[in-house]
Amino acid sequence: MTGERRKPHPKTSWKLKNSSKSSWWSMIESVLFNAVRISGCSTILITALIIFILAVESYGFFSEVHLFSFLFGTQWTPLFEPKSFGVLPIFFGTMMIAVASAVIAIPIGVCVAVYFNEYASQSFRSIAKPILEILAGIPSVVYGYIAIAYISPGIRHFFPEASPFNALSGSIVVAVMVLPMIASLSEDALAALPRSLREAGYASGATRLEVVSGILLPAAASGIMASFILAISRAIGETMAVTLAAGATPKMGVDYLDSIQTMTAYIVQVSLGDVAQGTVQYKTLFAVALVLFSLTLSLNLVAGYIEKKWRVEI
């Protein structure tokens, strides 16, 4: 069967004139071009502006508080006397949440990705994957509420000494929040591997588990690792759930049953409070935000680097 012959258009010829595109049209062209260009540049501009504000306001902060005592001080009491501006307690609070939620979410996320990709039937996958993505769309304040209402009492059931607000419940709830990200990105990395690679594994007398662990996971390692780092970066930036679940008590140490405060939770606390603009307390917001920003930015850069550098040629 041959394709349908194209019939010649009734008006097959026209005169090509230099002035056929009116000046009116070329004006619209240039307006549209500039609109698109401005939109494109605005993203860069906004980012630059935020960094600029953070830098300027932090500069004000560091002219009053020594950088060294900010970075390495172990007391964080900017809101009451005696004032102390050591960021380490809330930095540790953030890290506790990030590390514990990663420890919980990474193994589960990878297992979900492997299951979806290698074990689940097509029909199961087509139902389960959208559900997983819904999980990612639940507002974080809902997660925070669930942590207070259900997770924390659960923890206190097993550990009566646990505080009502504790780092563990914050970690668990953040783990649930980043799980879809890890599972979904890892699944994408696995799905991108060519079928021929799986076949090579099975044809060598390998079981499913051997193909997954010996061939597929190493081959997809760059994408999977990148998903971990993006998830950790997300956990560091997560605010609402940890503010609700983990409390507001900046503390050094790693007691997961105790109330802590993360950098993001501190920012919420000060932003909602009645701290006067221009005071040192107010300026701590920007210094802390700068630390947060540098942390997530460098993690995102590392993720990008790993994805490129570790990519296995296939």
Place this chain on the structure above:
Amino acid sequence: MTVNTSQESIMTCSSLGLYYGQVQAVKDVSFKLSSGVVSALIGPSGCGKSTLLRSFNRMNDFVEGFRLEGTIQFKGQDIYASGYDPVFLRAQVGMVFQKPNPFPNSIFKNITWGPKINGFRGDQQALVQSSLEKVGLWSEVKDRLHKPAYQLSGGQQQRLCIARTIAMQPEVILMDEPCSALDPQSTARVEELILELKKEYCILMVTHNMQQAKRVSDQTLFMYEGTLVEHRPTRELFDSPKADLTKKYLSGVFG
């Protein structure tokens, strides 16, 4: 204990029907394969030859909706019987694919991975050397065994894949158009290799290239629309095809 002579068949299929869902890809096919013989499966695209080939090491298990009627026996055992372990089968029935598909690993690990996960505890270095020597790749890669396999040329990669297959010491090697992605020179090398390997193994290869079937195979099976039209010694089949369809196919009336 019987000695496996070259005349004894290793793989047998009888009244084989293969389905994808409701579509029947292979209809009532029966034949036997013996050690020391290269058999070529030829036929137009979509005639079911790849499906047939892949059912011999149960690679079709991964295709949803695949179904089989009749039996395939490997060394006297029904490989689709419940309880028969497909992993154990694939360790003995190797496969070489259309496109070279080395593991994203070093040349060395490409050879040793399969044997290791199947209980090989011997000298890995010796295994790698002997496998690569058999495919004529040793002298080319002996100085870069730990370099990624993807740095090899396409032809070298395909020979590595064959080396990986024979490192498992299989009894049967299935080849799915092993030369279709290679340049003429590499094709010639792989063909030479197949002739060399047939002394030790039973080889079943799918090919689109009738000249290739003529050059390397002892037996030729011609398939058309899922049925096995003719199965005879290669020379006889090419010189004096019996079936009308075979005649037409060989003379290029369709294909």
